[in-house]
Amino acid sequence: MNKHRMTFQRKKILDEMRRYPGHQAAEAIYDRLKAEMPELSLSTVYRSLKGLADIGQVSISDLGDGLVFELINSEPHHHLVCLGCHAVLPLDNAEVTPFFKQIESRGFKIATTHLCLYGYCSACQEKGLFQ
Numbered sequence: 122m123n124k125h126r127m128t129f130q131r132k133k134i135l136d137e138m139r140r141y142p143g144h145q146a147a148e149a150i151y152d153r154l155k156a157e158m159p160e161l162s163l164s165t166v167y168r169s170l171k172g173l174a175d176i177g178q179v180s181i182s183d184l185g186d187g188l189v190f191e192l193i194n195s196e197p198h199h200h201l202v203c204l205g206c207h208a209v210l211p212l213d214n215a216e217v218t219p220f221f222k223q224i225e226s227r228g229f230k231i232a233t234t235h236l237c238l239y240g241y242c243s244a245c246q247e248k249g250l251f252q
C-alpha cells in the first residue's frame with residue numbers, strides 16, 4: 122500500500138466520522154464506506170483509525186462492548202462506563218478538571234481529552250453484579 126492511498130483512506134474516514142458525531146465502531150464506519158470504496162477492508166479501517174489516533178485526530182476508548190472511535194474536538198468529554206450493562210454515562214468536565222489540575226500541579230501535563238472510568242451503575246449494583 123503506498124503512502125498516497127493511505128492518506129486518501131484516512132481522509133475519507135475522517136470525512137465520514139464528521140458526518141456522525143459521537144462514538145463510532147470501526148465496523149460501522151466500514152459498513153458506511155464499503156459501497157463507495159469496494160477495495161476497503163475492515164482491517165484497513167482499524168489501521169487507519171489507529172494511525173489517526175497516533176497523530177491526535179481520533180480518540181480510542183473501550184466502552185465495555187468493543188472499541189469505539191471518536192473525533193477529537195476542542196471540548197474534552199468523559200464517561201462513566203458500566204461493566205454490567207455497558208451503559209455509558211456522562212462525566213462532567215467540571216468534575217474532572219479539579220482532579221486534572223491537582224495532578225498538573227505536580228508538573229505532569231495531561232493530554233487525555235476522553236477519560237473513561239469503569240464501574241457498575243446503581244441498577245447493576247442492585248442486581249448484585251458488583252462483586
Ligand SMILES: [Zn+2]
Nearest residue numbers: 144191198235
Ligand atoms: Zn466519548
Ligand SMILES: [Zn+2]
Nearest residue numbers: 203206242245
Ligand atoms: Zn449497569
